[in-house]
Amino acid sequence: MQSILKNYQNILESIEEGVFTVNQQWRIMSFNRAAEKITGFNRKEAIGKRCSEIFRTNVCDNGCILRKTMESGTPLNNMPVIIQRADGRNIPISVNTAVLRATDHTIIGGVEIFRDLSTISELKKAYLKKHSFEDIISKNDRMLRNFAILPQIAESDSTLLIQGATGTGKEFLARAIHNHSPRRKAPFIAVNCGALPDTLIESELFGYKAGAFTDARKDKAGRFAMAQEGTIFLDEIGDISPAVQVRLLRVLQDRVYEPLGATQPVQTNARVIAATHRDLKELVEKGLFRDDLYYRINVIQVTLPPLKERKEDIPLLVEHFISHFNATKSKQILGLSQEAMAALMFYEWPGNIRELENAIEHAFVLCTEALIRLEYLPVSLQTPRNAGDLPEGMSLADIEKLSLLKALERNQWKKVATARQLGIDKNTLRRKLKRFGITTPEEA
Secondary structure, eight states, X not given: OHHHXXXXXXXXXXXSSEEEEEETTOBEEEEOHXXXXXXXXXXXXXXXXXXXXXXXXXXXXXXXXXXXXXXXXXXXXXXXXXXXXXXXXXXXXXXXXXXXXXXXXXXXXXXXXXXXXXXXXXXXXXXXXXXXXXXXXXXXXXXHHHHHHHHHHHHXXXXXXXXXXXXXXXXXXXXXXXXXXXXXXXXEEEEEGGGSOHHHHXXXXXXXXXXXXXXXXXXXXXXXXXXXXXXXXXXXXXXXXXXXHXXXXXXXXXXXXXXXXXXXXXXXXXXEEEEXXXXXXXXXXXXSSOHHHHHHHOSEEEEEOOGGGOGGGHHHHHHHHHHHHHHHHTOOOOEEOHXXXXXXXXXXXXXXXXXXXXXXXXXXXXXXXXXXXXXXXXXXXXXXXXXXXXXTTOOHHHHHHHHHHHHHHHTTTOHHHHHHHHTSOHXXXXXXXXXXXXXXXXXX
């Protein structure tokens, strides 16, 4: 019996995962070498102490993983947790738990096995650096092609048109381009053209002189004047009236404008970035948008795909929003449960990234645990239709397989197009299809 126990001890000392055991009073009974390395506490300090004094996590007070296991008798696997080391540094770890039973099967304690995720976290940061432009992150092939040209666009003074559905982040992209431009120290002025009535938009854009109309008691600078030396962002430019289109055309052609009531033109050197969720070319064909203005604003064009066409970015975006809300709302939520992530992956996102951000913020308000579960998401995401009729307890591998199938269906089972949309190499796609046993119609 002693030799068996010694062998067990030798095994625990040789593995890279940290392991400690507790009794029913939560006192630490054993603490291996890897646990010392990861936590920064030595074994003599740990033995006999309550686990919360040594293994200081963000869930000790509310949602202790080991307590859940000892109360239910059910092991938990790969639970993400943040611990505070002895030197005060916070590090991410992954935790597995199990119960310790006596010969009569009664629970006498618990065991926790954990591994340091710091290296993985650093690799993830390096990965995101290569797949981002400022705070815009993506591994979608279309977005990565945008990222490749954005530095050159930022250095340019040419007029830029950003196209994309509502909520895809057009203003966010415009600000990022401004922040990377030589104009970064000058103002960035955003104007929502669709929110301003025709009676106000001219005075908002170009300003007015005292006496231009009844209530104009003094001069007022317009947005173009405010954006001098900087960037003016004209959002929803497809909604402006023909009269304003004419005025704006002159600004782009001659770089001058006239405030209401002025007798002399004013020069502007503001860079113009325009954006719209509408198809301007179609509006031109219908005679609703001037073709000469269209060609003036369409010098450079960037198109942002809707979220439903870049679903591979959802886990990245979720992690980004969780980090943001953890900082702003003083919480330490670690991620989403598999069911919650599945619901996000199979929802069609008509409101795009803005709707996803709102969904995560909604969950932050309600969530009292370390992980966001399905019930904390908005009701619209909890229905079977939105969740893709997923059975409870679906694994991440099952979710990935379904995602591949849906991507193949969207691309008429063309592997090259599917790999491009998913932002992966065609050989990577081939290996995934083989691993999941997925065959295309032509192979069947």
